[in-house]
Amino acid sequence: MKVGFLYNHDALHQISHTAPVIAELVRHAGVEVTVLTSSPNQEARVRLLIGDAATSVRFVDLRIGRVAEALDRGLRFVAPFRRVAVLRENLSAFAALDVLVTPETTSLLLRDRFGLVGLKFVWIPHGAGDRSVGFRPVMRGFDLVLLSGTKVRDRMLAGGLLRPDNHAVIGYPKFDTIEDAPPPPRLFDNDRPTVLYNPHFDPLLSSWYTMGQDVIEWFAGQSRFNLIFAPHVMLFQRRLHASVEHRLIRWRREVPARYCGLPHIIVDRGSTRSIDMTYTRAADIYLGDASSQIYEWIVRPRPAIFLDASGADWRGNADFAHWQLGDVVREITDLPAALDRALTQPDAYRAAQEAARSATFLRSDIPASQRAADAIVQWFQAKPTLTTTP
Structure with missing residues (x-):
């Protein structure tokens, strides 16, 4: 099973929500992991977060042509033109995958607009907030949705954005990145709140x-x-x-x-x-x-x-x-x-x-990233009945 992790954003904030899953997924037999990034900074951030697991991963640099680069220079401060161009101009890289894991929804254009109907999509939201933009009909397009806790799950089920059999509550993978982190540094030279x-x-x-x-x-x-x-x-x-x-x-x-x-x-x-x-x-x-x-x-x-x-x-x-x-x-x-x-x-x-x-947030003795990796393998490889509740 060929699984890709896509990072295709102007900033780096989405990476911590899915990168920890990479380090767990490479432990599974029969799984090949590819990381697709659209900037050197994204690749560097992924490598930092997954550590030694990077040696078991194939990295793909997603590029766009000169015309798209020129258009992006004029539009980047107004619209996410580059994100769509990256998808459109790298279809062969995505077509080589069985499953694509993403922290955003733009990637669904690969199937809905660019014709990759055989690719399966996994969504791990980058955050667990309440804004209405996080609960849109587009989310029905994912084959598997991995969620942080019951709050988000229950709201999505009530809104008809999930099916009872296409999601799992796994926790918050970003927390795995600080599990053994030292205390934060002292930021000010005073004792004020x-x-x-x-x-x-x-x-x-x-x-x-x-x-x-x-x-x-x-x-x-x-x-x-x-x-x-x-x-x-x-x-x-x-x-x-x-x-x-x-x-x-x-x-x-x-x-x-x-x-x-x-x-x-x-x-x-x-x-x-x-x-x-x-x-x-x-x-x-x-x-x-x-x-x-x-x-x-x-x-x-x-x-x-x-x-x-x-x-x-x-x-x-x-x-x-x-x-x-x-x-x-x-x-x-x-x-x-x-x-x-x-x-x-x-x-x-x-x-x-x-x-x-x-x-x-689901908190358990099993790290969220491990639960996410297990859910992906179960759903797309072994395909047993997925456990959707903590």
Whole structure:
């Protein structure tokens, strides 16, 4: 059985969600693993995460032609042109596979638009968040879906996005990458509580477009807190962010240079630390809006605050379930009081966070990456009845 793992994105944040599975899958007899990447940085990141298993893997560099490269230079800050071009111009590499494992949905174009009807698709979502974009009809196109926990599974089943027999709950493979990691480094030369500000890029839901600079300005002018500004890595990948779902386009603002050299503020526009859980493990208070990183945060329950930039009717709305895990703030003037409550009542949302953690992530003695590898082999090679519940 020839299994491919595809990494075809502008940034590196999706890799940790599926790469650990590679190291487990190569242990299975009769399985050949190919890693397909569309940039040298992607390949380097995969090699780092899978270690010695890289010697048992074939790496394929997916290239595009000069015309597509030229078009991409003009479109890369507006649209994901390159991702589709990579699929279209490397069909022979994908046609050589039996199964393709991916953390995104664009790859389904290989079958639906480019005619590779014999290729089977496995989806391991890159995150376990609540945004509606994570629960779209396109997800019905996967042959096998491997999920982090019962929360996401139950919502997908209710929406008719899964069949009872084409999925498994396996846990969160990204956590396997930090299982034996040392404690996070000391990031500031003081003992102040540290706030992680993690805005999303969604043009409607993100707080960055309308509130972000005011947030950084407030932290710059005070001496009680440290601030890590580490947004979703895609925020600074493009100048324009468009949402078909919300019919909205917004221009991404820059971070003023005056904030970048302050000793109590870290500005990180997308380094490895923003995707390897360094900041979610090191900070004391989470400040965000729509990012699924909140669920990586509550693995160790701590105070959280959410900025409502869109005036959302969020109560009882599954798309905003994570806003039940902390205070919700609509005005910057209310932020200081919310931070005070986080310090004086740090356990106010602990019970809610612990319940959400249990529903979001299956935790067991068997690593998630091993459970995922076993499920892939069972489904496509041995083909017994798949166990779909923990």
